[in-house]
Amino acid sequence: MPSDTVAVIGGGPAGLRAAQTIAELGHRVVLIEQHHELGGRPIQENYAGITPHGEPAEPLLRRMAELVTTNPLAEVRLSTEVIGVRGEPGDFTLTLESVAGTETLDVGAAVLATGFQHFDPGRETQMYGYYEFPDVIALQDLEGMLKEHKVVRPSNGETPKKLCFVQCVGSRDRHIGNEYCSKVCCGVASKEAIEVRQLLPDCQVYIFYIDMRMYGYWESQIYWPAQEKHHVQYVKGIITEVLPKGDKLIVRGEDTTMGRPMELAMDMVVLSVGMEPSAGTRKMSRLFGVAQNKYGFVRAASSPLDPVSTSRDGIYACGAALGPADLEDAVSSGSNAATKAISFIRTRNAVAEGRDAVVTG
Amino acid sequence: MTQSSAIYKVPDVAGHTDVSYEEKARLFAEVKSDVRFSDYLYGCYECGICVAACPSARFYDFSPRRIAQAAAREDVELIYQQMQEDIWECSQCFSCLRCPRGNNPGGIITIMREVSINNGLNSAKEALGGYSRIIYKIMSTGTQVSPDMLQPDAFPDWGPETGDVSNNLDLWRRALPSDTLHTTSTGWDVSERTLVELYLIWFHTGALSMIKDVDSGLHAILQEIMEERLEDEGIEL
Amino acid sequence: MTIPMEALMHKKANFERDTERYHDFREELLNLADSGEIMLQRITGETAEVPTKYGRMKRIQKGHLWHHKSCGQCGHIPGYSTSIFWVMRKLGYDSLDPKDQTSCTAWNYYASATSNAAAQAAVAVRNFAAAHETGYYPMIHCGTSYGHYKEVRHELMAHPELRREVREVMKKLGKQLVLPEEIVHYSEWFHAMRHEIAAKQTRDFSNIAVTVHPACHYYKLVEGDAIYDPDVYGGQRTAVVTALAESLGAEVRNYSTWFDCCGFGFRHILVQRDFTRSFATLRKIERMKEEADPDVVLTHDTGCVTTLDKSQFATQAHGRNVGIAVMSEAQFAALAMGAHPYKVCQLHWHSADYRPLLEKMGIDHEQAWAEFQADLARLERGEKRYLDWDDVDA
Numbered sequence: 001m002p003s004d005t006v007a008v009i010g011g012g013p014a015g016l017r018a019a020q021t022i023a024e025l026g027h028r029v030v031l032i033e034q035h036h037e038l039g040g041r042p043i044q045e046n047y048a049g050i051t052p053h054g055e056p057a058e059p060l061l062r063r064m065a066e067l068v069t070t071n072p073l074a075e076v077r078l079s080t081e082v083i084g085v086r087g088e089p090g091d092f093t094l095t096l097e098s099v100a101g102t103e104t105l106d107v108g109a110a111v112l113a114t115g116f117q118h119f120d121p122g123r124e125t126q127m128y129g130y131y132e133f134p135d136v137i138a139l140q141d142l143e144g145m146l147k148e149h150k151v152v153r154p155s156n157g158e159t160p161k162k163l164c165f166v167q168c169v170g171s172r173d174r175h176i177g178n179e180y181c182s183k184v185c186c187g188v189a190s191k192e193a194i195e196v197r198q199l200l201p202d203c204q205v206y207i208f209y210i211d212m213r214m215y216g217y218w219e220s221q222i223y224w225p226a227q228e229k230h231h232v233q234y235v236k237g238i239i240t241e242v243l244p245k246g247d248k249l250i251v252r253g254e255d256t257t258m259g260r261p262m263e264l265a266m267d268m269v270v271l272s273v274g275m276e277p278s279a280g281t282r283k284m285s286r287l288f289g290v291a292q293n294k295y296g297f298v299r300a301a302s303s304p305l306d307p308v309s310t311s312r313d314g315i316y317a318c319g320a321a322l323g324p325a326d327l328e329d330a331v332s333s334g335s336n337a338a339t340k341a342i343s344f345i346r347t348r349n350a351v352a353e354g355r356d357a358v359v360t361g
Numbered sequence: 362m363t364q365s366s367a368i369y370k371v372p373d374v375a376g377h378t379d380v381s382y383e384e385k386a387r388l389f390a391e392v393k394s395d396v397r398f399s400d401y402l403y404g405c406y407e408c409g410i411c412v413a414a415c416p417s418a419r420f421y422d423f424s425p426r427r428i429a430q431a432a433a434r435e436d437v438e439l440i441y442q443q444m445q446e447d448i449w450e451c452s453q454c455f456s457c458l459r460c461p462r463g464n465n466p467g468g469i470i471t472i473m474r475e476v477s478i479n480n481g482l483n484s485a486k487e488a489l490g491g492y493s494r495i496i497y498k499i500m501s502t503g504t505q506v507s508p509d510m511l512q513p514d515a516f517p518d519w520g521p522e523t524g525d526v527s528n529n530l531d532l533w534r535r536a537l538p539s540d541t542l543h544t545t546s547t548g549w550d551v552s553e554r555t556l557v558e559l560y561l562i563w564f565h566t567g568a569l570s571m572i573k574d575v576d577s578g579l580h581a582i583l584q585e586i587m588e589e590r591l592e593d594e595g596i597e598l
Numbered sequence: 599m600t601i602p603m604e605a606l607m608h609k610k611a612n613f614e615r616d617t618e619r620y621h622d623f624r625e626e627l628l629n630l631a632d633s634g635e636i637m638l639q640r641i642t643g644e645t646a647e648v649p650t651k652y653g654r655m656k657r658i659q660k661g662h663l664w665h666h667k668s669c670g671q672c673g674h675i676p677g678y679s680t681s682i683f684w685v686m687r688k689l690g691y692d693s694l695d696p697k698d699q700t701s702c703t704a705w706n707y708y709a710s711a712t713s714n715a716a717a718q719a720a721v722a723v724r725n726f727a728a729a730h731e732t733g734y735y736p737m738i739h740c741g742t743s744y745g746h747y748k749e750v751r752h753e754l755m756a757h758p759e760l761r762r763e764v765r766e767v768m769k770k771l772g773k774q775l776v777l778p779e780e781i782v783h784y785s786e787w788f789h790a791m792r793h794e795i796a797a798k799q800t801r802d803f804s805n806i807a808v809t810v811h812p813a814c815h816y817y818k819l820v821e822g823d824a825i826y827d828p829d830v831y832g833g834q835r836t837a838v839v840t841a842l843a844e845s846l847g848a849e850v851r852n853y854s855t856w857f858d859c860c861g862f863g864f865r866h867i868l869v870q871r872d873f874t875r876s877f878a879t880l881r882k883i884e885r886m887k888e889e890a891d892p893d894v895v896l897t898h899d900t901g902c903v904t905t906l907d908k909s910q911f912a913t914q915a916h917g918r919n920v921g922i923a924v925m926s927e928a929q930f931a932a933l934a935m936g937a938h939p940y941k942v943c944q945l946h947w948h949s950a951d952y953r954p955l956l957e958k959m960g961i962d963h964e965q966a967w968a969e970f971q972a973d974l975a976r977l978e979r980g981e982k983r984y985l986d987w988d989d990v991d992a
Contacts, residue, residue, distance in 0.1 A: 254409030
């Protein structure tokens with residue numbers, strides 16, 4: 001009899017929710033995480049607060065992980081990588097590698113929750129000087145500072161008096177090849193802008209954007225308070241380049257709606273970097289034999305109505321392995337992929353036993 | 362005549378009411394049909410990154426963003442206005458290639474300029490006024506600027522060195538150690554055969570006939586020089 | 599545990615490119631060559647490898663080069679051309695200075711638009727075919743020619759109908775549609791050869807401060823070909839000129855309008871010079887002066903040298919804060935290797951005062967000028983018709 005176990009690859013928010021769902025529905029789940037701890041990007045990259053409301057990220061993620069680690073049906077393998085996949089839908093054998101050596105794991109289905117990585121702003125948007133000027137940082141770098149409640153200029157340790165965000169860095173760009181919107185950066189930048197204003201009331205904060213994409217409740221949860229309560233300055237006009245003048249950084253753009261050029265001296269520039277498929281997403285897609293879209297994310301074969309099935313039966317994907325996703329997207333698709341994987345195994349068993357399938361489609 | 366597609370600017374806002382909508386549409390169709398156009402325009406975010414990078418936008422009422430927006434909106438009235446009033450201000454430096462959408466506003470302008478020339482638009486005639494000699498040089502000699510163009514009366518703002526060059530031109534050219542550079546009326550010594558080949562290119566690609574409408578005198582002179590040279594070589598067109 | 603500042607700085611200290619992401623245009627070029635659509639001129643002999651913007655390595659042929667000269671350099675800044683020739687000779691690499699070469703005519707294309715895509719491609723291909731016939735590999739002196747030829751290559755690769763049209767025209771000239779494997783700008787050769795150049799340095803430049811103006815048509819037009827080096831500006835700006843100046847021991851200083859155009863404008867430099875002059879001085883020269891106070895501005899294109907050099911005179915008369923020597927990095931490198939400031943670098947064709955710079959370099963410009971005058975006197979006396987390479991090193 002093939003295994004009823006489901007493998008979940010990746011222990012970030014989506015993978016944690018997938019593993020929790022599988023175990024709560026009564027199936028054995030093995031969660032495989034290449035790092036030494038669970039939590040994914042929010043933990044690895046020291047996110048301060050969760051978007052939209054800014055509640056501290058670390059305790060929330062730790063609690064999410066506990067729901068998995070304390071469930072007797074769930075087994076967590078940390079510092080472990082999948083290096084081989086054999087078999088066929090319904091009866092896969094994974095080869096796992098850790099410091100303890102390699103071993104095999106039989107599973108009936110697998111969920112890829114391998115996530116994203118932050119766009120590397122040196123990759124092509126070089127004119128922002130991320131690797132040249134200490135005071136040019138990225139969203140996640142500022143998260144790390146906010147988590148410590150200490151936002152200072154990396155160049156000299158001083159408190160910034162003027163700080164700006166540059167949106168769409170590495171997203172919506174034909175040259176870079178990332179033609180998609182990364183979905184969360186408008187919200188995350190605005191959330192961070194609010195946090196900077198709260199921490200440093202004397203620091204002016206600007207956000208230079210192409211379009212402000214605050215869909216749904218983010219409008220009233222983030223955008224309006226940022227403008228109305230925290231006086232964050234939103235300017236439609238994207239920055240063309242960042243260069244130093246004295247110990248300041250000059251940002252240059254067009255204030256398009258005012259119809260005038262702008263050249264402002266900043267103490268810090270925060271690049272709102274977008275999402276790209278993580279190395280793990282690229283690697284696991286190849287290993288599990290599932291199709292990727294042109295950007296390297298896992299291709300959802302029957303999107304939009306079935307956003308978690310891949311090109312291969314028995315393999316599902318969730319979270320930012322499928323493309324840019326916020327936390328709500330990630331955990332929703334985590335549960336979705338979990339139920340699809342369980343349905344797949346139950347259908348397989350029903351067919352094997354000559355019963356009617358419990359689900360179809 | 363107003364057409365329903367011209368919804369973004371009514372004709373009197375974009376001026377040039379003496380020219381019919383059909384004529385403006387025809388000119389835009391010529392721009393759009395250029396082989397380069399599809400590489401030069403995708404869509405426009407209207408983000409202004411091109412304007413921020415643009416030297417001309419700093420000194421003129423000029424905006425590469427408006428060029429891209431007008432072309433993307435296919436606003437033929439506005440495009441015509443730009444062909445008459447804006448396009449010659451562009452510096453053709455291509456800083457606007459910074460566009461995240463992959464647009465090339467400078468390239469769109471190159472095509473708009475060519476169409477203006479082809480169709481003898483007033484702006485093209487004005488822009489080429491005082492420019493005939495340069496076109497003559499490049500098309501007839503194969504080098505664009507020649508040492509003897511450095512005349513102090515033509516470049517009074519370039520300082521007294523221009524006069525020094527002009528006064529000593531022949532001697533200073535002969536002092537150059539490279540033997541292709543002893544010329545004074547061309548940038549370097551271009552061989553006869555090379556010129557013949559260049560002339561054939563101007564004829565066969567239609568580049569020569571482009572200037573017929575904007576500068577018929579120059580066109581006639583160039584045609585005569587080239588035909589004579591080709592005839593000497595026994596080449597019939 | 600949160601990331602301390604050191605970890606952030608450490609992360610930012612080292613930029614590595616993921617080269618696998620980028621499409622290499624050469625595959626397409628090779629396919630076109632294999633299918634007989636184009637003739638490809640291959641790089642041969644000794645080469646140097648340098649990284650381009652997206653990490654692809656570009657091979658630069660060291661010798662046996664065909665000088666694709668620049669109209670503006672040859673016409674108005676001849677020391678630019680002769681310095682390129684001279685440095686190459688001094689390093690012992692052979693080259694050919696052809697008469698079978700025309701301008702790329704792009705100055706005209708960008709200025710007056712009295713041309714079209716097919717004509718421009720045909721002119722480019724004619725020059726490439728002329729180089730190919732000699733067996734020498736083309737090296738492009740002008741930034742605009744280099745940029746425009748990259749555009750032409752792109753258009754030829756993208757549009758079969760344009761290839762057909764150009765092939766037809768070439769047939770009438772008895773030539774084929776030839777493209778070189780890499781389009782190489784002379785400043786890339788200087789960049790690739792910077793250590794060989796520095797090894798032959800005879801003048802100390804450690805007290806010389808420079809600013810660099812990068813040419814728009816070099817790195818903004820078809821940007822993927824331009825050279826970027828992780829060790830220069832953290833890989834975030836083009837490395838040509840800057841890396842060479844640093845190799846020669848000069849101090850390269852920053853200023854806040856580095857990415858700005860010079861203001862050349864193609865037609866503006868000739869018929870709307872108020873714009874060119876204003877832009878060149880207000881946005882470039884004055885900013886450099888105020889923020890960096892360099893001894894010289896180094897750049898690597900015909901139009902930029904002309905604009906930055908010639909725009910200062912009238913502005914100075916208005917009492918503005920200008921007055922910086924301007925030259926190409928080729929002239930600067932030649933001076934470092936001991937070249938004569940007038941016989942080789944031809945600085946008497948320049949307008950902005952370069953004499954204080956020469957003094958800082960330890961060059962007695964009065965004596966040098968007297969030497970040059972003595973040579974001119976020989977020409978005037980009819981002892982020789984022309985000076986040659988032996989004379990300039992005498």
